[in-house]
Amino acid sequence: MPETTPVVAEDPEALADFTARVRAGEQIEAGEWMPEEYRFEALRLINMHANSEIMGALPEREWIPRAPSLARKMALTAKVQDEVGHGMLLYRVAETLGRSRDEMIAELVAGRARFHNVFHYPAETWADVAIIQVFVDGAAMQTQGALRSCSYAPYSRVLKRICYEEDFHIQLGLDVWRALAEGTPRQRAMLQDALCRWWTPIMHFFGMPDRVSPHTEKMLAWRIKVKSNEELRQQFLRKFVPIILEYGLDVPDPNLRWVEDEQRYVYTEPDWEELRRVGRNGGPKSAERLALRQRFHAQHAWVREAMSRWRAARADGAVA
Amino acid sequence: MQGRHRDAHVHAGDVHAPDAEMALVLAKENYTRRDPCVNLWVVRADQIHATTRPAAEMFVPATDKSYRFGGSYRQQRRVLQSSYKASYRDEDQ
Ligand SMILES: [Fe+2]
Ligand SMILES: [Fe+2]
Numbered sequence: 001m002p003e004t005t006p007v008v009a010e011d012p013e014a015l016a017d018f019t020a021r022v023r024a025g026e027q028i029e030a031g032e033w034m035p036e037e038y039r040f041e042a043l044r045l046i047n048m049h050a051n052s053e054i055m056g057a058l059p060e061r062e063w064i065p066r067a068p069s070l071a072r073k074m075a076l077t078a079k080v081q082d083e084v085g086h087g088m089l090l091y092r093v094a095e096t097l098g099r100s101r102d103e104m105i106a107e108l109v110a111g112r113a114r115f116h117n118v119f120h121y122p123a124e125t126w127a128d129v130a131i132i133q134v135f136v137d138g139a140a141m142q143t144q145g146a147l148r149s150c151s152y153a154p155y156s157r158v159l160k161r162i163c164y165e166e167d168f169h170i171q172l173g174l175d176v177w178r179a180l181a182e183g184t185p186r187q188r189a190m191l192q193d194a195l196c197r198w199w200t201p202i203m204h205f206f207g208m209p210d211r212v213s214p215h216t217e218k219m220l221a222w223r224i225k226v227k228s229n230e231e232l233r234q235q236f237l238r239k240f241v242p243i244i245l246e247y248g249l250d251v252p253d254p255n256l257r258w259v260e261d262e263q264r265y266v267y268t269e270p271d272w273e274e275l276r277r278v279g280r281n282g283g284p285k286s287a288e289r290l291a292l293r294q295r296f297h298a299q300h301a302w303v304r305e306a307m308s309r310w311r312a313a314r315a316d317g318a319v320a
Numbered sequence: 321m322q323g324r325h326r327d328a329h330v331h332a333g334d335v336h337a338p339d340a341e342m343a344l345v346l347a348k349e350n351y352t353r354r355d356p357c358v359n360l361w362v363v364r365a366d367q368i369h370a371t372t373r374p375a376a377e378m379f380v381p382a383t384d385k386s387y388r389f390g391g392s393y394r395q396q397r398r399v400l401q402s403s404y405k406a407s408y409r410d411e412d413q
Contacts, residue, residue, distance in 0.1 A: 032373065078353075085350050092336055101336055158333070165354075311338035 008036040022222055027153035030096035041224050042152050043097040049144075050090035051108050052116035057083040058289050059123040060132060068126060075172050076129070082165045089158045096154055109294045111281050116140075118201045120283025127180055127187075127194035133173020135198060138240055139205045141166045142232045151223035174243075181247035192249050199252035203267065204275040206233040237265045321351055322359040329361055337362075 014033055021028070028034055034042075057080045064080065067073035091101045107113045118136050123129060141163060148159045180191040207229040210216045219225040227235070237256075244251050255268045277283070281290065321332040332351040337343035343362040352360070371378075386392040 029373065082353070085353070088336070088346070088350060089333065092334055095336065161333070307338045307342060314339060 010035045019221070022151045027151055027156060029153050037218075038222055038224070039097050041219060041222075042155070043094055043099060045224060046090055046094045046097070046152075046155055047099065047104055048114050048116075050087050050094055050104065051113050052119060053083050053090060054087035055108075055115040055119045055289060055293065056136075057087075058292060059119060059121070059285075060129055062123055063126065063129050066126070072176070079133070079169050079172060082169065086162050086165070089161065090155075093152075093154045093158050105297070109290065109297045111286075111290050114279060114281075117204050117275055117278045117283065118198075119289070120278045120281070120286045121198070121201050122285050124197070125190050125194055126176075127190040128198070130173055130176040130180055130191065131194045131198045133169050134177050134243070135173075135195075135202050135240060136205070137166055137169040137173060139202055139236050141170065142236045142239075143206070146226040146232065149223070149226055177243075177247075181249065188249070195244070195249060196252040200270050200274070201278075203233070203253075203270045204272075204278070206230070206236070208272050208275070234264050237267075241265070321347075321355070321357050321361075323356045325358050329359070334365065335362070340364075 015035055018028075018033065018035060018038075028038075060076060060083075061080050064073060064076055067076050091104060094104060095101055104113070108115070118132075118139075123132065144159050144166065145163055148156055148163065150156050150159075177191070180187045209230040210228045216225070216228075220228075241251060241256070253268050256265060258265055278286070281287075322329045332347070332355075335343050335346040335350060337346050340362055344360055347360050347362055348357075351357070
């Protein structure tokens with residue numbers, strides 16, 4: 001997918017009508033007229049979200065065979081299945097904006113597409129599963145929850161279902177978290193260690209504070225973006241820092257504190273260079289996870305082929 | 321998707337599938353993991369006939385349609401009864 005926004009001269013009347021509708025809080029349905037730039041930005045956002053769901057299934061998938069009990073194994077399997085399901089729903093939405101699923105998947109497995117920074121990191125211990133379910137899904141929930149009121153109706157509908165299921169992921173994660181946090185000193189240490197390793201990627205998750213730019217303004221006005229990166233990060237901190245403190249664990253940032261006057265958290269500025277590197281598929285697990293996705297994509301080619309042949313055969317009337 | 325027998329089917333979402341059989345499998349996997357379901361329908365998107373968005377105006381009633389609703393009659397009855405009772409009590413005194 002090209003990285004730059006297309007420059008297209010739009011019909012001014014249609015553009016004005018579109019902008020007025022979005023401004024009035026209306027949503028745009030699939031197939032309706034939209035400015036090319038809107039289509040491009042919405043597609044970029046949804047495509048990246050879809051990629052992240054299916055790549056995001058991978059770190060936790062590694063823990064299905066090693067889950068500590070049958071109940072945990074079943075719940076984790078259900079969670080991972082939800083994530084892949086989210087991917088499927090989102091690729092469908094992306095398709096309504098004019099890209100084929102084959103094209104998007106091919107680009108992803110070739111390592112030419114982006115997916116969320118947090119899914120480029122290893123899940124080293126069972127405690128990482130707790131951190132992913134509570135904090136990574138919790139972070140994603142802030143972004144996705146806000147986007148439920150975005151201007152593209154098919155995306156908004158799908159996000160409602162996704163958020164409903166994400167709530168289960170967070171509750172499941174909190175249960176795993178609680179078991180470890182109230183467990184033996186070794187379990188607590190394992191949880192603290194995982195939290196420390198995940199802190200920076202989670203702070204990165206929301207992206208750099210938005211520059212004040214005409215582009216950001218437009219995304220907000222078109223409601224492809226609903227809240228700023230920093231607003232979402234603050235919202236996340238307000239909800240999730242208390243969970244860490246409640247269980248007597250340490251927030252991995254010694255400078256993090258609540259500023260009453262400003263009603264916000266201050267924190268150590270994370271290394272944004274790392275986020276840029278990881279975003280370009282240069283994270284510690286990027287290559288390995290992409291290779292895995294590639295391997296299964298190739299291994300399952302026969303399923304796709306069988307399905308399309310079956311369709312062709314039916315079209316010929318060979319199969320009733 | 322039908323939640324219980326005899327309920328109306330409700331639209332749940334769409335799937336990407338080569339044929340109806342596969343669409344049913346994918347719809348089951350995607351939309352019935354939690355919600356109760358006893359029956360699924362799938363239909364090709366290009367087989368749906370719909371009114372256009374600007375046509376929403378044609379559903380807006382041109383005149384007051386309160387006479388179509390039971391509520392307006394209930395309201396009238398309340399008004400009548402309350403005045404009747406008030407006058408009845410007046411005579412009583
Ligand atoms: Fe998800
Ligand atoms: Fe999730």
